[in-house]
Amino acid sequence: MRCNLLLAALSVCFCRCGLAAIVQVDRSLDGQVQLRETVPPLQMKLVPIGTWRTGDQLAIRIVASNEVYNDITACIVSADAAKEYRAGSPCEGSFRSKTPIVIKSTVAESGSKSLILDNSYAEFITKNIVISLRYRKSLTDNELTKIQAPLEKIQSNLSAIFKGADFNLYVKSCGQSNAFSDHNTADITFCWELIQEFVAQNNNGALVATLLHEYGHSLLNRWGEPGSSEEDMADQFATVMLLKGGDNGRRMLQQWIQSWIKRDSKAEAMNQLQRGDTHSLSIQRARNIQNAMNFPEDLTRRWNKMLYRHMTTDTLDKIIRNPSKSDDVDLAKEARM
Ligand SMILES: [Zn+2]
CATH class of the missing domain: 2.60.120.380 (Jelly Rolls)
Incomplete structure (x- = not known):
């Protein structure tokens, strides 16, 4: 497991610790x-x-x-x-x-x-x-720590930024390459199969973006905001979080786009016609991310209106003291009150 991949993700988040939930990595890997x-x-x-x-x-x-x-x-x-x-x-x-x-x-x-x-x-x-x-196979203690520690760091960073991020993250074999947010508990399951797929592609950006996509579902759910089950909303949350991460975040978004482009959208379209699917076609997901990257402040400022309302006081203070180009200080002050 090339776990230093995950470590690179940490710079996309504000840094503050305060674990409120568990990250549990299953030692048994199928x-x-x-x-x-x-x-x-x-x-x-x-x-x-x-x-x-x-x-x-x-x-x-x-x-x-x-x-x-x-x-x-x-x-x-x-x-x-x-x-x-x-x-x-x-x-x-x-x-x-x-x-x-x-x-x-x-x-x-x-x-x-x-x-x-x-x-x-x-x-x-x-x-x-x-x-x-x-x-x-069973992971050694060392291998387990290498995957668990960066995930805990991501979780603690998000918990420090947002209220209500006290749900759990599980990594385990699922029998399929996927990731889920549980609608009832908001807990996230990230399947080993999908992690291994991204690691094999050396695509750290897609791995982190996928995790943030699931956090998008879970956080919107926890906050009681509309759209928590919508895939495009979860994609937008992940995109906005990575856009806030500067150059490193943009690199990850490019990698995420690459992972969508590789997929067979024609086969997906046939599947959608026959069975239905709430996800946009992969090629469209790639286009949506690219559009957001072309006009990053437009999307980020729209999302700020919701995100600020659910940010911790410490995070809002940080924005007020040291705003980035996509921040809105007046809005942060209003949310702070
Ligand atoms: Zn989703």
Whole structure:
């Protein structure tokens, strides 16, 4: 986990501490990866499947999409043993078996592992293989702290800025790549799957913006303001908070835009027609953020009218003493009374 990514987010917030709620990071981390490989006849492939620690659990499903000859040898070895591997060497898995093959393994010895796909016994048939790797691993104390500490910092900063931010933040595996704000409690769940997706993309901005989007839902809900369930409102809250964060915040917004542009808006549109969705299409979300960045004071000043009413006295005093370009001192004084 590249947790220094989150640390960079801290400069976007005013700094004041005062934890009122918990940040709970689930030590058990589930995940899933899918890979595709083509293995020609008379050949084998070593597929690196990551570094694991003793006790981590792996479940690998191997499917050859060939209509008739859908067999393969598939087994797991340590990265060191993989270099020495020859057909028939000791290996944890199935040999010349029809697929699907499922290998379930609890890691006995920490280290890098490889999946061997051995088609060397086949003389003519290339095997087209789909590998689905599911895993469950436990974070070390160090890894846990690295993710929890910056999240606690973000939460404490927001609690210092706004009244009513005393809800909890949970990080856990959800079985899907998502984040939620609970309508009843305002508690936020940030799924490991989504965090890992952003980390894999090296997209810290999207990670922080997504967290702020959920804070937008939760805070509007807590304040009893209209629009707490609306996705565009939550996007605007995140955008305004990052615009208030200066250059660092703008960089994060650019990264957030990139994460939306990468998505398949045509597929989303089809899904919306068939099933409905309260989110704007990703491409539109990207455009909305870009528009806000083009006219940052326009959006921020509109939001100030609501945000100031829910800011702590300390934060309003700070604005009155040292306003930024997008602040409105008279409005802050009015909210302060
Ligand atoms: Zn949302």
